[in-house]
Amino acid sequence: MPELPEVETTRRGIEPHVIGRSISRITIRDKRLRWPIPDSLPAWAEDQTIVRVERRSKYLLLVLERGTVLVHLGMSGSLRVLLDDPTPTKHDHVDVELDNGIRLRYNDPRRFGAWLYTEQPVNEHSLIEKLGPEPLTDAFNFDYFYPLTRKRKTKIKTFIMDAHIVVGVGNIYANEALFLSGINPHKLAGKITKAETTLLISNIKKVLARAIDQGGTTLKDFVGGDGKPGYFAQSLNVYGRTGLPCFQCESLIKEMRTNNRGTFYCSHCQPSR
Structure with missing residues (x-):
């Protein structure tokens, strides 16, 4: 953040x-x-x-x-x-x-x-040259992304947060995109299906675009160039909602740690399979 x-x-x-x-x-x-x-x-x-x-x-x-x-x-x-x-x-x-x-x-x-x-x-520049494609461009698509997932034993949440794969999918938006796609964050990247891949790409783009439209997400410190906070926090489905009911099924939102980051999910809407 x-x-x-x-x-x-x-x-x-x-x-x-x-x-x-x-x-x-x-x-x-x-x-x-x-x-x-x-x-x-x-x-x-x-x-x-x-x-x-x-x-x-x-x-x-x-x-x-x-x-x-x-x-x-x-x-x-x-x-x-x-x-x-x-x-x-x-x-x-x-x-x-x-x-x-x-x-x-x-x-x-x-x-x-x-x-x-x-x-x-x-x-x-050394900080830029090896970065993956921008998620809101046409370069981030099924033909690019799906082959990279094959045989990968990395958890899908970790995979989409890797800036060498695709840039800018930080922790908040990875949680939200996976929830909208019905994909458990700990599912291995190599196990996601073609249908799940198509849905995940679409939801990554959707979540990021919505967040930009709402000025980003302010949890603590962030303000935009005009000094105003972002309002996407009001639209979060799972991030930061541990123990609260899921908006879709009313099951309680769970939290676990992934690479020392908070991972939020609904076990009913995002089953382990």
Whole structure:
């Protein structure tokens, strides 16, 4: 968390305010993120114009005239548009001030995010080059996905959360897509049928699209570029609902641990088989 819908919500929120604007100044208050922010970032980026704001997986990409700034929100980060200059708080680590006075402020209490840059094509960057396809594109389809599952003994939830297989299907949305597909999270990837595969692909796309439409999911810290929380939490079927009745059958939602992550499911709607 934040996952793909939250990052896409952030991208859409900041994009109208920054396209075509020049970076006047970058202020780094604490460079101790997941990877230290390069000392050279301000001098490299300042006076460059932001050409596009893109997203690849969970990375925000500020495409400049001569390279790209890669921003990762980590587990607790947010990037907000500020029309004035309020006093920075404890966890406001980076400010990007634009030539029109607007600034982007990066807040990250847990400091698991990142601010990096590259002058090379961004798809060649070591953090990007081996990522799987975007789930909301035509590249994520049955002909691509089903052959990868064959003979795989990985649990299907773990499998769809592997960014080398498909990007952006984080824990919340993996739980929700599997529930809508009637697939038990611990079923082995190699055991899912063709019909289940078709349904799962469709529901991954559906869940992510719905979450983006609702501004992402705010459980604790996340706010979008406009400072507002996401509302998809109100639409969750299983995630975080341990012990509550299933909306479909009224059986109690169960929780188990998968790779140290909470896995939520309905044993009636998602039987082990």
